[in-house]
Amino acid sequence: MSLSMHKISVPAFIRGFAVLSSLIDKAEAFAAEKKIDQAVLVNARLAPDMLPFAGQIQRASDTAKATIGRLTTIEIPKFPDEEQTLGELRERVAKTVAFLETVDQSALEGSETKEVTLSAGPLKVTLDGVEYILKFVLPNFYFHVTTAQNILRHNGVQVGKLDYLGPLS
Amino acid sequence: MSLSMHKISVPAFIRGFAVLSSLIDKAEAFAAEKKIDQAVLVNARLAPDMLPFAGQIQRASDTAKATIGRLTTIEIPKFPDEEQTLGELRERVAKTVAFLETVDQSALEGSETKEVTLSAGPLKVTLDGVEYILKFVLPNFYFHVTTAQNILRHNGVQVGKLDYLGPLS
Numbered sequence: 001m002s003l004s005m006h007k008i009s010v011p012a013f014i015r016g017f018a019v020l021s022s023l024i025d026k027a028e029a030f031a032a033e034k035k036i037d038q039a040v041l042v043n044a045r046l047a048p049d050m051l052p053f054a055g056q057i058q059r060a061s062d063t064a065k066a067t068i069g070r071l072t073t074i075e076i077p078k079f080p081d082e083e084q085t086l087g088e089l090r091e092r093v094a095k096t097v098a099f100l101e102t103v104d105q106s107a108l109e110g111s112e113t114k115e116v117t118l119s120a121g122p123l124k125v126t127l128d129g130v131e132y133i134l135k136f137v138l139p140n141f142y143f144h145v146t147t148a149q150n151i152l153r154h155n156g157v158q159v160g161k162l163d164y165l166g167p168l169s
Numbered sequence: 170m171s172l173s174m175h176k177i178s179v180p181a182f183i184r185g186f187a188v189l190s191s192l193i194d195k196a197e198a199f200a201a202e203k204k205i206d207q208a209v210l211v212n213a214r215l216a217p218d219m220l221p222f223a224g225q226i227q228r229a230s231d232t233a234k235a236t237i238g239r240l241t242t243i244e245i246p247k248f249p250d251e252e253q254t255l256g257e258l259r260e261r262v263a264k265t266v267a268f269l270e271t272v273d274q275s276a277l278e279g280s281e282t283k284e285v286t287l288s289a290g291p292l293k294v295t296l297d298g299v300e301y302i303l304k305f306v307l308p309n310f311y312f313h314v315t316t317a318q319n320i321l322r323h324n325g326v327q328v329g330k331l332d333y334l335g336p337l338s
Binding site (some may be wrong): 164 | 315331
């Protein structure tokens with residue numbers, strides 16, 4: 001197996017969304033077992049100025065889609081942030097994965113040197129495709145997957161490191 | 170800039186440790202300002218079965234070192250988990266970075282196909298070098314950096330997404 005722009009991004013996203021999907025399943029089972037309104041978990045957050053569980057999944061979805069939008073000529077789908085239930089979040093994950101699965105390896109060929117300009121608040125920087133994935137996309141993507149898991153663990157849902165890593169073989 | 174086994178791992182670690190070092194600085198300033206014993210933050214955790222702030226930094230250090238140990242013939246330093254203060258954690262980060270800076274790009278050449286066997290509890294799997302970094306090392310490494318930040322934010326330390334991303338240019 002050799003390295004490519006596709007290899008370091010799309011399969012990592014799809015694995016991450018499989019993890020998020022299993023977290024949603026565990027949250028759903030926990031809410032049912034404890035007779036808790038699902039909205040409590042959907043809206044749970046670790047700090048007042050952090051995104052809730054739903055927001056972590058929405059931003060993971062956007063991070064993955066934007067990577068394809070910025071590095072290829074593929075038109076990316078728009079998914080408005082309207083999810084309010086665990087079932088709707090599961091659907092957002094599934095739609096994102098369905099899109100990612102249409103992205104062929106060849107679509108990312110040559111994107112190593114494509115320039116990407118990021119602009120958000122005080123941040124304004126231009127990176128090449130490789131740096132964009134390694135310095136921005138992967139740290140961000142894993143931030144959201146990790147924080148989604150941390151929110152559930154903090155709320156007592158039984159998830160552990162093996163849930164986060166997902167199947168490795 | 171092109172992709173290599175070194176490129177996708179060592180600079181990402183060094184950037185992550187710069188972020189952890191700045192988190193330690195912010196924790197120190199917060200403890201001083203609020204007159205809180207530093208040990209409160211060093212030992213803070215998000216759930217009873219999760220590692221505290223210190224443990225997140227120790228595991229980030231071990232994840233980075235083990236990557237070099239498993240993919241090269243370089244002998245890796247041992248750092249016992251004895252840190253009890255923010256200053257000692259800063260030193261652990263600095264020692265880890267000093268080691269990583271000695272790892273030349275050439276040391277990782279050819280490690281794409283090197284077999285790595287992971288064994289932890291129910292997990293037992295053999296991956297090639299590329300899969301090991303993409304499926305195990307990077308998700309794990311960012312898990313610990315993110316969770317360290319989440320612990321501080323949950324405790325009221327003012328850190329945000331730009332602290333997590335670190336300098337991008």
